[in-house]
Amino acid sequence: MSSHHEPEDKILLGDQEIIKSDLLTLNMGPQHPATHGVLRVEIKTDSEIVVDAIPHIGYLHRCFEKHVEHLDYRGVIPYVDRMDYLGAMSMEWGYALTIEKMLGTEVPKRAEYIRILVAELQRIASHLVYFGTYGIDMGAFTTFLYCFQDREEILRLFEELSGARMLYNYVWIGGVWNDINDDQLNRVKNFCDRFEGELKKYHQLVGENKIFIERTAHVGVLTKEQCFDYGATGPVLRGSGVNWDLRKNRPYGMYEKFDFDVIVGKGEKGTVGDCWDRYYVRIYEMFESIKIIRQVLEGIEEGPVMGKVSKIIKVPAGEIYMRTECPRGELGYHLISDGGKTPYRLKVKSSCFTHVSMLPILAPGQMVADLVATIGSIDIVLGEIDR
Amino acid sequence: MHNELSSKLASLVSGSNPVVNTPATVGDSSITVEAATILEVCKALKSEGFNVCQCITATDYADRIELTYILADFTKNLEILVKANLGRGDGNGNNKETLPKINSVVSVWNAANFLERECYDMMGINFVGHPDLRRILTPDDWQGYPLRRDYIVQEKYLDMVVNPAHKINSADHMFGKNLKVEIGDPKKVSASWKSNDADEIEDAKDGE
Amino acid sequence: METIHLKKAIQPELTIAQWFKNVYYAVKSTAVGMGITFKYVWARPVVTIEYPEVREELPANSRSRLYNDAENCISCLQCAVSCPVDCIYIAAVKRPTDAPKIKTKDGTPIRLDLKQYTIDTALCMYCGLCTTVCPTECLTHTTDYEYASYTLASMKYDYLAPDIRAWRTRIVKS
Numbered sequence: 001m002s003s004h005h006e007p008e009d010k011i012l013l014g015d016q017e018i019i020k021s022d023l024l025t026l027n028m029g030p031q032h033p034a035t036h037g038v039l040r041v042e043i044k045t046d047s048e049i050v051v052d053a054i055p056h057i058g059y060l061h062r063c064f065e066k067h068v069e070h071l072d073y074r075g076v077i078p079y080v081d082r083m084d085y086l087g088a089m090s091m092e093w094g095y096a097l098t099i100e101k102m103l104g105t106e107v108p109k110r111a112e113y114i115r116i117l118v119a120e121l122q123r124i125a126s127h128l129v130y131f132g133t134y135g136i137d138m139g140a141f142t143t144f145l146y147c148f149q150d151r152e153e154i155l156r157l158f159e160e161l162s163g164a165r166m167l168y169n170y171v172w173i174g175g176v177w178n179d180i181n182d183d184q185l186n187r188v189k190n191f192c193d194r195f196e197g198e199l200k201k202y203h204q205l206v207g208e209n210k211i212f213i214e215r216t217a218h219v220g221v222l223t224k225e226q227c228f229d230y231g232a233t234g235p236v237l238r239g240s241g242v243n244w245d246l247r248k249n250r251p252y253g254m255y256e257k258f259d260f261d262v263i264v265g266k267g268e269k270g271t272v273g274d275c276w277d278r279y280y281v282r283i284y285e286m287f288e289s290i291k292i293i294r295q296v297l298e299g300i301e302e303g304p305v306m307g308k309v310s311k312i313i314k315v316p317a318g319e320i321y322m323r324t325e326c327p328r329g330e331l332g333y334h335l336i337s338d339g340g341k342t343p344y345r346l347k348v349k350s351s352c353f354t355h356v357s358m359l360p361i362l363a364p365g366q367m368v369a370d371l372v373a374t375i376g377s378i379d380i381v382l383g384e385i386d387r
Numbered sequence: 388m389h390n391e392l393s394s395k396l397a398s399l400v401s402g403s404n405p406v407v408n409t410p411a412t413v414g415d416s417s418i419t420v421e422a423a424t425i426l427e428v429c430k431a432l433k434s435e436g437f438n439v440c441q442c443i444t445a446t447d448y449a450d451r452i453e454l455t456y457i458l459a460d461f462t463k464n465l466e467i468l469v470k471a472n473l474g475r476g477d478g479n480g481n482n483k484e485t486l487p488k489i490n491s492v493v494s495v496w497n498a499a500n501f502l503e504r505e506c507y508d509m510m511g512i513n514f515v516g517h518p519d520l521r522r523i524l525t526p527d528d529w530q531g532y533p534l535r536r537d538y539i540v541q542e543k544y545l546d547m548v549v550n551p552a553h554k555i556n557s558a559d560h561m562f563g564k565n566l567k568v569e570i571g572d573p574k575k576v577s578a579s580w581k582s583n584d585a586d587e588i589e590d591a592k593d594g595e
Numbered sequence: 596m597e598t599i600h601l602k603k604a605i606q607p608e609l610t611i612a613q614w615f616k617n618v619y620y621a622v623k624s625t626a627v628g629m630g631i632t633f634k635y636v637w638a639r640p641v642v643t644i645e646y647p648e649v650r651e652e653l654p655a656n657s658r659s660r661l662y663n664d665a666e667n668c669i670s671c672l673q674c675a676v677s678c679p680v681d682c683i684y685i686a687a688v689k690r691p692t693d694a695p696k697i698k699t700k701d702g703t704p705i706r707l708d709l710k711q712y713t714i715d716t717a718l719c720m721y722c723g724l725c726t727t728v729c730p731t732e733c734l735t736h737t738t739d740y741e742y743a744s745y746t747l748a749s750m751k752y753d754y755l756a757p758d759i760r761a762w763r764t765r766i767v768k769s
Contacts, residue, residue, distance in 0.1 A: 058524035063533050065509070075679035078722035102413050142632055149642055156654075162723075163658035163736065169722045177727075178656070205628045210621035228438045228461065231498030242461070249464055318414030321457055321468060323441075334457065336446055347444040349457070357501035386524060553747070556684070556718075562711045563686035570688060577707065578686040579675035 023051055026368070030059050034137050034372040037382030041359065043371065050371055053363030055356050060386040068346045073099055073173060073313040076343070081167040083348065084384040086129050087327040089122035089158075092171035094324035097252055098333040099173045101322060102315045110303040111175035112254045117188065117296045118158070118170065119253075120289040124195075125154045126327035127282045130379045134279065135206055137376040138215050143206050150198065153191055157184060173313060175306035189297055192290050203283050207276075216279060217270025220362050220374035224273070230361070231354045234329025235281045236378055239265040240273035246325035258295050260288045275377035282379070314341055328352055328379055348387060352380040388465065389416045392435070399431040400424050408470070417455070417468035425471050426490040429456065433495050436460045437467065440496035443503055445510040447536045451475060452487060452510060478511040478535045481528065483520070491517035509534040653738040658723045660739045661714055662762060663754040667699040667733035670707040674725035674734055682718035683725060686711040699731045709755065716742075717750035 026043040029035040038059035044052040064083065068076050080095045081088040093115055100107060107115075132147035155165045161178055162170035170177050206212050222232070227240045237244055245262040247255040263284040265277030317339040323332045329351025336345040355378045362374050393405035396418070403424040408417045420428045437458040446453045456469040477485035486507075491514035492499045503514045504523040511532030514520055522529060530541045540549050563578020570576055644651055653659060670687035687707035697705050726734050744750055752759055 058526075061524040063509075063524075066533055066538075071679050072677075074724065075677065075722075078679055078720055078724070081722075082720075104413065146635070149639070152642070159657055160654040163654075163656045164721065164723075167720070167722075169724070201631050204624075205631045209624045209628050210617070211625070229497045231439050231441060231496065244461055316412050316414075318410045318412060319417070319468075320414045321442075321466065323466075330441075332442055332457070334442065334444055334455065345444075345446045347442065349442040349444075353501060353505075354498055357498070361497075556682075556715055556751075559684040559711075559713050559715070559751075562684060562713075566686050566688065566710060575689040576686065577670065577672060578711075579672055579681075579684055 022046070028371075035375060036133060036380060039356065039375075039380065039382055039385075041363075041371075041375070043363070043368065045368060048367050050363045050366050050368060053359050053371065055359045057353075057356060057382070057385050060382045062387070064387040065346060065348070068343055070342060072341050073315065073343065076346070077172065078167065078169050081169060082383060083350070083387055084126075084326065084328060084331075084352070084381045085166055086381055087122055087126045088166060088168050089118045089171060090324065090326040091331065092168065093119055093253070094322065094326065094331045094333055096171050096173050097324060098320060098322040098335050099313070099315060102318065102320055102335065102337065103173070103309070103313070105174050105307050105309055107175055107307050108304045109301055110179075111305045111307070113296050113300040114176050114180055114305060115171055116253055116255070116258070117180070117293060117300075118161070118176075120292045120296070121154050121157070121188070123289045123327045124286050125151045127286050130282055130376075131202065131206070131279075134376045134379075137372050138206075138212055140206055140209075140212065143202055146198070146202060150195055153187075157187060157191075160184065172306070174309035175304070177305075179305045185297060185300070188293060192293055192297075196287065196290055199283070199286055207279060207283060213269050213276060215370075215373055216275035216377070218274050219270075219370045220275045220366070220377055221271045222273040222358065222362065226358070226361060227273075230358045232329070232358065233351045233354070234325065234327075235278055235285065236329065236351075236355055236358075238263060239278035239281045241265050241267070241277075246323055246330060250323070252322075252324055257299075258292050260291050263288060275373050278377045278379075312341060314339065315343070323349075326351065328381065328384070329355065350384045350387065352382075352384045356380055356385055389418055389467070392432075392467065393418050395435065396420065396428060396431060400427040403428050415468055417470050419470040419472065422454070422471040422473050422489050425454075425456075425469075426492055426495070428469065429458075429492045429495045432458055432467070432469070436463060437465075438462070440492070440498045440502070441466065443492075443499060443506055445506050445512060445534070447475070447510060447534065449536070452512065454489065454506070454512065456492070473512065475535075476511070478532045478537070479530070481530050483513050486511045486513040488513045488515050490515050491520075493517055508532070511535060653740060655738070656736075657738050657740075658721045658726075658736040660737050660742055661716065661719065661725075661752070662735055662737050663712055663714070664733040664735075664763060665709055665712055665754050665760065667701075667731050668709055668712065669699060669703055669705050669731055670709050671730060673728040673730065677724045677728045679722060679724065680718050680720055682715040684711060684713045684715075685709070699733070701731060703731055712754045713751060714754070715751045717747050 023044045023046055026045055027040060028043055029040040030038040035041065040056040042054040042056060043050055064079055067079060077092055077095060080091045084091050128147040128151045132144035135143040158168055159165050161180060162168040222236065222240050224240050224242055227237050227242065241264055243262055243264050248262055263281045265272055265281055267277060268280065269276045315337040317337055319336045321332055321334045323330050331351060332349030334347040334349065335343055338344040363371050366374065389407045393407050396403055396405040403420045406419045408419060410416060437460045439459045439461055441459045442457040444455050452473045452475055454471045454473060457466065458469060459466040471489065473487040473489060476487040489512060491503055493503065501523065503517055504520060506512050507514060507520055508522040508524050509532060521527060531538050542549060563576065566578065567573040567576045670685060672685055675683040675685050687709050690706055690708050699705060723736060726736055
């Protein structure tokens with residue numbers, strides 16, 4: 001894959017150099033609905049078979065890491081939202097945990113519960129977007145409408161909590177912004193009860209469908225070794241049969257108190273690590289999220305939602321690397337502080353960035369239509385890749 | 388864990404000079420190694436079980452650039468920060484030859500491919516032996532390396548003016564400054580300032 | 596350049612019995628799916644809002660258009676400092692000592708005369724940090740969301756201008 005730029009064979013015709021190649025170069029994106037954002041994939045095809053795929057990213061680049069050097073620690077949170085705009089709660093939580101660990105801040109119990117609640121609701125919302133849009137990629141439009149309708153309920157709740165539908169700025173350093181009231185908790189409970197049944201139906205409608213299975217099983221297979229080699233995490237890694245979930249293996253927040261299973265791809269309909277397995281992992285993760293939410297609703301206690309944080313946050317000098325499990329994979333914050341009011345350096349390890357780097361090994365040998373299925377199944381968000 | 392690893396590294400890779408950095412108060416420890424031996428160190432660490440390269444990141448200090456390799460062991464559930472120090476080289480323009488050099492670790496983990504490209508693009512580090520070292524987030528003809536501390540945004544890119552005056556509201560920022568001149572007594576006026584305006588920040592600090 | 600072959604899935608050999616099983620499964624799963632869709636035609640409530648005939652009411656603490664009630668502003672600059680994108684521009688002059696004493700709604704004395712209070716909403720990212728630090732709660736997010744405009748300049752709100760002050764009766768909550 002290393003010789004992308006060298007023309008294959010050079011032939012001299014007279015004194016003119018032409019490139020001997022019967023490969024067709026196709027540009028997929030940046031404005032292609034199946035790339036889920038502004039990803040451009042340069043595809044070389046031999047008739048219908050993809051020979052090589054080179055991802056070109058950076059269309060949404062805004063140099064978040066440079067901005068952060070001029071912002072106070074609270075002002076970073078709105079920027080963090082804008083990375084993975086479909087999983088903003090998890091992004092904020094990861095950042096807040098990083099700073100809290102450096103400051104040694106005690107987070108109140110109620111805030112911890114609310115954080116887990118919103119993070120798991122966010123996971124459901126994010127996977128619903130994946131599920132809906134993946135349906136569209138595969139030619140099934142119906143689920144898209146159903147999923148977005150259910151997601152809207154979650155977003156409405158988030159809007160009431162934080163004031164915004166997608167970019168919340170809700171999880172703050174030391175706690176959360178607003179308290180959740182009993183009426184809202186009740187709504188979450190009703191949502192869980194209703195949604196669990198619906199989700200089973202959606203899975204029947206799409207995942208069990210023979211056409212969908214034909215499109216996704218045995219397609220875009222990633223082995224365990226490839227996943228480790230490329231640093232894949234999250235549902236992509238679990239889809240390849242690796243039992244690895246930071247919520248279990250390295251619990252943060254209060255996850256160690258909760259009872260849930262890690263969903264691992266088993267190759268039920270095809271090979272282990274194919275598109276169907278990644279789909280399966282995400283769908284069943286939603287059921288696990290519902291399980292966690294139910295435990296939150298049982299265990300949530302009264303109390304304050306904001307811990308003691310000084311008005312001007314000064315993080316002691318040092319560095320830290322903190323990983324959390326986000327809907328799309330592991331998100332790592334590497335913070336270097338020099339003791340000032342602003343971070344000296346904040347590097348974000350994005351899971352989507354590593355996943356998109358796997359395209360050159362996933363694509364060769366696939367049909368073009370299968371490439372769409374593959375890109376959809378690794379579920380990328382360009383805001384997080386380009387940062 | 389860090390001390391064990393560093394003594395192991397010292398015996399496995401000659402000349403790597405591993406030094407364990409323990410944080411003064413809070414945070415993670417790390418191991419600093421000689422930049423020239425990074426490839427051997429990474430190979431040794433991989434054979435020690437660090438099978439995933441999570442992240443490669445660089446930090447610009449005034450006198451050096453510090454590369455951090457964040458490696459993880461998914462079987463033993465460990466992670467480690469390996470550091471290497473490089474000179475700063477000349478980060479202006481778009482010339483690979485003047486940049487600090489270090490061996491690429493793509494041959495050890497393929498994950499390093501994109502991560503090193505990002506490092507090159509953002510911080511200006513030449514990874515020797517990288518199969519495809521191109522800019523990744525910025526366009527190929529971009530000048531300078533944005534995450535360096537002394538980076539200055541180019542004024543023009545192709546035919547476009549970067550940060551045109553009407554978009555950055557210079558007039559609104561200047562309103563307070565002008566008012567100070569108008570009133571004559573700067574102590575009487577309080578005004579907002581731009582957070583990257585160095586003089587104003589100094590003024591504000593004096594006022595505190 | 597090596598030739599790349601189509602990745603063929605390793606599948607068990609297709610027997611005639613398996614073929615019929617596949618056909619049966621395909622028909623069955625499609626029928627099940629169609630059944631679910633058919634039920635949903637009536638089982639789902641109508642959610643489409645026919646904008647602009649029907650306008651959605653946003654939740655009370657929704658973060659939409661910013662409004663600063665300049666009469667209650669004490670020019671403390673906290674909003675401008677906390678703003679991550681530097682889109683709030685404030686300038687104020689010390690009130691002369693012989694001028695009549697004025698107070699805000701909640702009784703905080705106003706010691707500075709506001710000369711400039713401009714927010715460039717085109718830059719604003721609606722994070723809500725400025726409203727949370729406001730000590731007199733004069734800067735608020737309203738629930739007004741219909742303010743698209745044609746030019747960048749018209750996105751800059753000068754809250755001391757009379758036409759924008761007039762919004763107070765229209766868009767401010769409570």
